[in-house]
Amino acid sequence: MPDSWASLADSASADVRGAISSSIRRAGNKLPWAPTPGAWTAYESSIAEELETKMLEAAESAASRAAWRLKSECEISSSVRKRIGRLAEKQAELIADNTRTAVSETKRKLKKLGLEDRQTRRVVRSVAGLNRQQAASVANTLKAKLGEGKLFGSALRTAEARGRKYARTRATRIAIAQSTSAAYMGIDVAMVCAEKAGAIQDPKRKWVKTASACSVCQRLHGKTVDAGKNFRHPDTGGALRGGDAHMSCNCGVEYVYEQAKREKAVA
Numbered sequence: 001m002p003d004s005w006a007s008l009a010d011s012a013s014a015d016v017r018g019a020i021s022s023s024i025r026r027a028g029n030k031l032p033w034a035p036t037p038g039a040w041t042a043y044e045s046s047i048a049e050e051l052e053t054k055m056l057e058a059a060e061s062a063a064s065r066a067a068w069r070l071k072s073e074c075e076i077s078s079s080v081r082k083r084i085g086r087l088a089e090k091q092a093e094l095i096a097d098n099t100r101t102a103v104s105e106t107k108r109k110l111k112k113l114g115l116e117d118r119q120t121r122r123v124v125r126s127v128a129g130l131n132r133q134q135a136a137s138v139a140n141t142l143k144a145k146l147g148e149g150k151l152f153g154s155a156l157r158t159a160e161a162r163g164r165k166y167a168r169t170r171a172t173r174i175a176i177a178q179s180t181s182a183a184y185m186g187i188d189v190a191m192v193c194a195e196k197a198g199a200i201q202d203p204k205r206k207w208v209k210t211a212s213a214c215s216v217c218q219r220l221h222g223k224t225v226d227a228g229k230n231f232r233h234p235d236t237g238g239a240l241r242g243g244d245a246h247m248s249c250n251c252g253v254e255y256v257y258e259q260a261k262r263e264k265a266v267a
């Protein structure tokens with residue numbers, strides 16, 4: 001049996017994950033201490049730009065590998081490019097919104113502890129890219145360490161290290177989800193091209209859960225849609241491309257189709 005389509009998507013996405021995750025963290029490190037609206041815009045657009053570039057790379061690489069496997073040819077159309085651009089923008093907006101909330105809530109929490117903003121700027125910066133719960137855990141770490149009677153500098157370092165660790169993990173998860181999703185878009189393009197060229201018939205995509213799948217993914221397992229179409233999230237109805245039902249979703253998509261009965265005549 002040849003390698004699965006899910007593993008093709010995985011390897012096309014693996015090539016760009018590191019770049020996506022480090023660009024998200026880089027953008028966070030560049031955030032000024034008290035970001036102006038302009039600085040937030042710059043933060044968001046730098047993430048969107050890098051995400052779009054890398055997602056496109058994953059899609060193109062998956063499309064050409066899939067086309068090769070299907071003995072067909074294809075190119076990513078401008079409408080798929082636009083879709084990837086919109087996905088990247090949406091994701092960057094989400095990251096920026098989370099970060100804005102994380103930064104302001106962390107500042108407020110630390111102020112309640114009687115700390116000056118400037119004393120805690122490194123801790124506050126370390127929450128860039130985190131969600132509220134993670135940011136709260138960073139602030140609570142600082143509070144707990146001070147409560148244990150730790151020296152201020154050492155408590156700060158512990159909290160900052162926790163923030164950076166969360167940021168790394170979260171950026172990696174986002175990178176995996178977005179690049180995998182883009183890779184599936186690439187395979188989809190190749191499937192549709194191969195069908196049009198008569199190399200295969202009736203390509204469909206099938207959601208395949210992993211052993212540790214959550215209840216959402218359990219319900220998605222085995223669902224089938226036409227190639228080029230999205231799955232629907234069972235609760236929200238949102239579009240899913242595969243491996244993107246939730247943060248850290250490891251589900252895959254497999255493709256089923258018939259080989260063309262007759263070779264197309266070559267002119």
Ligand SMILES: [Zn+2]
Binds near residue numbers: 210214248249250
């Ligand atoms: Zn899943």
